[in-house]
Amino acid sequence: MQPNAKLEDYSGVWVVVERSESEIDPVVLELLGKAWDLAKKRNTSVTAVILGKHADQESKKLGIHGADNILGVHCPDVQDYEQEFYTRVLTELVHERKPEIILIGATPQGRDYAPRLSKRLNTGLTADCTGLDIEETTGNLLQECPTYGGNIMAIIQTVSSRPQMATVARGVFKPKIRTKASKVKVEKITYCFDATRERASTVDIIEQDGETRDVRDAEILVAGGRGMESSENFGLLEELAREIGGKVAGTRSACDLGWIEKNCQVGQTGHVVKPRLYIACGISGAIQHTIGMQDSEHIIAINKDPEARIFSIADTCIVADVLEFIPAFINAIKRFRNS
Numbered sequence: 386m387q388p389n390a391k392l393e394d395y396s397g398v399w400v401v402v403e404r405s406e407s408e409i410d411p412v413v414l415e416l417l418g419k420a421w422d423l424a425k426k427r428n429t430s431v432t433a434v435i436l437g438k439h440a441d442q443e444s445k446k447l448g449i450h451g452a453d454n455i456l457g458v459h460c461p462d463v464q465d466y467e468q469e470f471y472t473r474v475l476t477e478l479v480h481e482r483k484p485e486i487i488l489i490g491a492t493p494q495g496r497d498y499a500p501r502l503s504k505r506l507n508t509g510l511t512a513d514c515t516g517l518d519i520e521e522t523t524g525n526l527l528q529e530c531p532t533y534g535g536n537i538m539a540i541i542q543t544v545s546s547r548p549q550m551a552t553v554a555r556g557v558f559k560p561k562i563r564t565k566a567s568k569v570k571v572e573k574i575t576y577c578f579d580a581t582r583e584r585a586s587t588v589d590i591i592e593q594d595g596e597t598r599d600v601r602d603a604e605i606l607v608a609g610g611r612g613m614e615s616s617e618n619f620g621l622l623e624e625l626a627r628e629i630g631g632k633v634a635g636t637r638s639a640c641d642l643g644w645i646e647k648n649c650q651v652g653q654t655g656h657v658v659k660p661r662l663y664i665a666c667g668i669s670g671a672i673q674h675t676i677g678m679q680d681s682e683h684i685i686a687i688n689k690d691p692e693a694r695i696f697s698i699a700d701t702c703i704v705a706d707v708l709e710f711i712p713a714f715i716n717a718i719k720r721f722r723n724s
């Protein structure tokens with residue numbers, strides 16, 4: 386917060402837009418829906434801040450999903466995401482316009498610049514929120530986040546500084562659609578920024594091979610945890626997934642151990658997924674994991690510990706050693722198919 390500024394000098398909810406080459410990231414539309422709710426409670430407006438040249442092109446879509454205003458900042462010399470460009474432009478805009486709340490997607494990009502921005506603004510940032518609400522009288526943002534190893538759902542507030550900043554992963558909120566068309570105000574600014582003088586710059590953006598590895602849209606997910614014991618044993622999950630037409634995902638522990646790519650992590654700091662079937666293999670069921678999969682239509686959990694937390698949210702609970710159960714399960718599927 387700027388020295389000499391008062392809490393009441395700040396108003397309005399901002400959502401920072403993230404856009405790939407062709408479209409807006411879905412998390413932006415989800416955040417706009419939440420921003421709309423928060424703004425209504427504070428009797429204020431929602432501004433979508435878009436860095437790049439797409440303000441006009443995207444105004445209709447952003448408006449339908451909850452934005453009242455679009456603020457487009459274009460820099461002719463910046464084509465792709467630049468960490469310092471985002472940080473510097475947003476710092477200056479916030480100092481000038483004083484929004485009360487800034488919502489950012491917990492994407493690799495958002496996770497990159499949001500902490501820098503909060504430091505420069507001298508304010509708080511709650512990362513990977515799993516819920517957001519507002520105290521109408523004070524304007525304090527109620528930022529829900531699991532803490533202490535998931536034993537407590539904390540409600541974090543930034544009571545003494547503004548703006549209040551939060552990041553939220555894709556899939557936590559549902560996008561909303563405005564039924565009544567309202568006029569969206571578009572304001573455009575040109576900003577001069579010399580990216581060549583910065584210490585860090587984007588050299589290239591390489592799309593990941595998403596054919597087998599995008600777990601977000603899978604109808605069936607076979608997820609493995611530390612109970613799988615090794616990366617070789619993850620091969621069993623690949624085989625099971627192939628047999629039933631699913632994809633393989635993992636817990637953070639499994640990703641950290643290098644048993645599966647980071648991009649396949651499910652949970653608070655990974656992806657939020659809602660497949661028709663989620664098979665949790667050797668997963669304890671820590672809240673940071675279950676937040677990302679608890680809305681799956683049907684959950685099968687396999688764990689050798691009958692007290693495992695995952696069983697409290699599973700529809701089908703199998704107490705067994707995964708390394709014995711999964712090969713037997715695959716054989717049974719094959720036998721059934723051939724019979």
Ligand SMILES: Cc1cc2nc3c(=O)[nH]c(=O)nc-3n(C[C@H](O)[C@H](O)[C@H](O)COP(=O)(O)OP(=O)(O)OC[C@H]3O[C@@H](n4cnc5c(N)ncnc54)[C@H](O)[C@@H]3O)c2cc1C
Pocket residue numbers: 534535609610611612613635636637638639650651652653654655656666667668669670671672673674677687688689690693705706707708
């Ligand atoms: C800020 C923060 C964010 C986090 N974000 C995420 C996130 O996005 N996603 C995530 O997953 N985690 C996340 N975590 C980590 C989370 O708290 C847990 O540590 C993690 O989910 C545990 O992973 P796991 O279930 O694979 O391992 P463990 O908790 O070690 O569980 C292994 C389970 O396997 C069972 N098991 C062992 N051997 C066998 C066997 N042979 N057969 C059957 N069962 C067996 C055990 O009984 C146990 O229940 C986060 C933590 C923090 C602090």
